[in-house]
Amino acid sequence: MSALEIDQLRKTYQANSSLKVEALKGVSFDVRPGEIFGLLGPNGAGKTTLISILTTLEKPTSGDARVFGVSVTADPKKTKMQIGIVPQEIISTGFFNLEEILIYHSGYYGIRENRERIHHLLDRLKLMEHKHKMIRQLSGGMKRRMMIAKALVHSPKVLLLDEPTAGVDVELRNQLWEFVRELRSEGVSIVLTTHYLGEAEALCDRVGILSKGELKYVGPTQDIIHKLTQKKITVTNHQGEKITFSIEEHQDFGKALKDKNLTLDQIQDLNVAEGTLEEAFVKVLNS
Numbered sequence: 567m568s569a570l571e572i573d574q575l576r577k578t579y580q581a582n583s584s585l586k587v588e589a590l591k592g593v594s595f596d597v598r599p600g601e602i603f604g605l606l607g608p609n610g611a612g613k614t615t616l617i618s619i620l621t622t623l624e625k626p627t628s629g630d631a632r633v634f635g636v637s638v639t640a641d642p643k644k645t646k647m648q649i650g651i652v653p654q655e656i657i658s659t660g661f662f663n664l665e666e667i668l669i670y671h672s673g674y675y676g677i678r679e680n681r682e683r684i685h686h687l688l689d690r691l692k693l694m695e696h697k698h699k700m701i702r703q704l705s706g707g708m709k710r711r712m713m714i715a716k717a718l719v720h721s722p723k724v725l726l727l728d729e730p731t732a733g734v735d736v737e738l739r740n741q742l743w744e745f746v747r748e749l750r751s752e753g754v755s756i757v758l759t760t761h762y763l764g765e766a767e768a769l770c771d772r773v774g775i776l777s778k779g780e781l782k783y784v785g786p787t788q789d790i791i792h793k794l795t796q797k798k799i800t801v802t803n804h805q806g807e808k809i810t811f812s813i814e815e816h817q818d819f820g821k822a823l824k825d826k827n828l829t830l831d832q833i834q835d836l837n838v839a840e841g842t843l844e845e846a847f848v849k850v851l852n853s
């Protein structure tokens with residue numbers, strides 16, 4: 567069974583009395599158990615809207631989404647239990663310290679005795695020594711980790727991360743991805759929205775590309791790269807001249823050299839650059 571089934575989702579916002587915004591125009595795709603799925607798209611594509619429907623913060627205009635077969639519109643109480651959300655905006659007000667927030671948040675899910683899980687998360691996210699601090703006393707990176715701890719108190723099977731690395735430094739970004747991979751190895755399904763294509767390429771098993779409320783592409787990350795981009799070959803000869811050309815993923819390399827009248831004894835150096843998800847993404851958006 568799919569972890570998530572997004573089924574013909576439409577969302578129209580009434581921005582004001584005369585203006586309607588079609589944020590999602592009938593989007594369908596699946597997320598499999600234990601995969602990292604990247605929901606990609608430029609600003610305004612509809613990523614946050616889709617995430618908000620999954621967490622029942624917004625209602626779809628039509629269509630539905632199911633979490634392990636359970637509808638978010640028909641049975642929101644049940645689906646909320648299966649989902650953890652790390653929102654795009656970090657909220658840093660409040661009167662409680664980290665540990666208290668996590669205890670309170672567990673209560674929201676009806677979990678009374680959750681000390682072990684909370685301490686496990688504080689420990690894993692390197693927040694244990696800060697557990698008596700208020701959120702506003704934390705650095706940006708710690709706040710982000712706290713949001714993740716909060717999203718995981720009820721051991722959800724699906725974790726949604728909305729732009730988790732916007733404005734985050736490289737070191738924290740790497741820690742975050744290591745942690746996300748660990749969660750995947752424990753069987754958690756992860757959906758992350760991002761417009762950093764390099765990180766999506768490194769991290770996501772599959773991606774969906776959203777543009778102006780429409781899903782333009784969905785599939786394994788490597789497939790889209792192979793289908794839509796070319797390899798760039800640079801050959802340097804013994805005179806130091808560089809010859810550059812591109813070949814398709816499936817194209818025969820030896821034949822390509824022959825077509826260029828290049829023989830092995832002429833080659834001093836050779837560089838092959840694979841296509842990138844960024845190139846594929848640009849192609850999808852311009853098609």
Ligand SMILES: Nc1ncnc2c1ncn2[C@@H]1O[C@H](COP(=O)(O)OP(=O)(O)O)[C@@H](O)[C@H]1O
Nearest residue numbers: 579581587589608609610611612613614615616
């Ligand atoms: N509450 C809202 N009221 C009206 N329009 C909205 C609302 N939320 C989002 N939108 C509009 O819906 C579109 C999609 O927005 P959003 O889902 O936030 O995109 P993304 O997260 O991909 O940047 C945008 O045009 C945005 O302005």
Ligand SMILES: [Mg+2]
Nearest residue numbers: 613614615654
């Ligand atoms: Mg967004």
